[in-house]
C-alpha cells in the first residue's frame with residue numbers, strides 16, 4: 001500500500017492523511033485512483049523550510065546563516081529569505097532548547113553515584129525519524145521531523161510552515177501516528193509529548209503547542225481507533241464522508257460526496273433566505289441567522305470550486321481539454337527589453353536618470369537579509385540585529401473574520417482592534433490522564 005514519489009516512498013495511510021482517512025475511509029481508494037496531483041507552491045515551500053530546519057540542527061547553524069541559499073523543492077526551488085529563516089529558527093531554537101533542558105534534567109547530581117547505564121540516560125535526538133507502524137497494520141509508515149528521548153519521556157516535534165490554517169495539537173492523529181513509531185521502538189518510554197511548531201500561523205496558544213499522554217493511552221488509541229480506521233479504508237466500497245478534512249484530499253474535484261455537500265451547502269441555505277429587494281434593510285434584520293449559515297458554508301464551497309478550477313487548468317495545460325473552457329492570453333504589461341539603452345536615449349532627450357529611477361526603502365526583514373550577507377561574524381551579527389530592532393516595530397495584525405468555534409481570542413471591537421500576539425512558549429493543552437511531570 002505504498003507509492004513512490006520522487007525518491008521518497010509515501011504511504012497512502014500515512015500520518016499526514018490520518019485525519020482524512022479516519023473521517024473518510026473511502027478517500028484512500030478515490031485519491032489513489034486520481035493520483036497525487038501536482039505539488040502546490042505552499043507544499044514545496046514547506047519542504048524547503050523543513051530541509052532548512054534539518055540542516056540547521058544537523059550542522060549547528062542558525063537559519064539566517066543560510067539566507068540566500070537555494071533549496072530544491074519537489075517542483076520548484078526556493079531561496080531562503082529572512083521570513084523563512086525567522087520561522088525555521090523558532091523550530092531550531094525549540095529543539096535545541098528541549099535538548100539542553102533534557103540533558104540538564106538527566107545529568108546526575110554532582111556527587112551522586114547514580115550509574116550512567118540506565119536506559120536512555122543520555123538524550124537521544126533523531127531528525128527525520130522513520131516511523132514504521134507495520135506492527136499495527138501493513139503499509140503504515142512515515143517520517144517524523146524530530147524525536148527526542150530523555151529517560152522515559154519522548155518528545156515528537158512537528159514543524160509546520162503553513163500560515164493559512166493553524167493546526168490544533170490536541171488529539172491530533174498525525175502527531176500520535178508519529179509518536180507511535182518511537183514509542184514502540186523504545187520500550188522504556190512511558191510518556192509522550194507531541195508538539196507542533198507553527199510560527200507563521202496565528203493561534204491563541206502561540207506558535208508552539210503541545211499535548212501529552214501516556215504510552216499506554218497512545219497504544220490503546222492505536223489499537224482501538226487508528227488500526228480499525230485503516231481496516232475501514234481497505235473494505236470494498238469503503239464509505240466516503242465529506243467535511244473539513246476534504247481540503248487536503250486530492251480527489252476533492254471529482255468526489256461525488258464533496259459535490260453533494262457543496263450543493264447542499266449552497267442550495268439549501270440560499271433557498272432559505274427570504275430576500276426582499278425593496279427593503280434591503282430587512283435582509284439584515286430578519287435573515288441574519290440564515291446569512292450566518294451561508295457564510296459558514298463559504299469555506300467548503302470555495303475550496304471545492306478551487307479544486308475543480310485547478311483540475312480544469314491541469315487538463316487545459318496538458319492539452320486534454322475541459323468542456324466549455326479554453327486558455328487565452330492574460331493581460332500583459334510593457335517592460336524594458338534594454339533598460340540601459342532606453343535610459344541613454346531618454347538622457348539624450350533631456351531626462352535625468354533621477355527622474356527615471358525611483359528610490360524605495362527595504363523592509364526590516366530585507367535589511368536583515370542584507371545584514372546577514374555583510375556581517376559574517378555570528379556574535380556581531382546578533383548584536384547588530386538586536387540594535388537594529390530599536391528601529392522597527394511590528395504593528396498588530398489586521399482583524400480577520402473566522403468561524404466562532406475556530407481558535408483565536410475574540411477581539412473587542414469597542415476597543416482598538418489589537419490582535420493578541422502568542423508567546424513563544426510551550427503551551428500545554430489539557431493533558432490526558434497522567435499527572436506525572438514531563439521533562440519536556
Ligand code: SF4
Nearest residue numbers: 024241242246249255
Ligand atoms: S473529497 Fe472528501 S468526501 Fe471525497 S473522498 Fe476526499 S475526503 Fe472523502
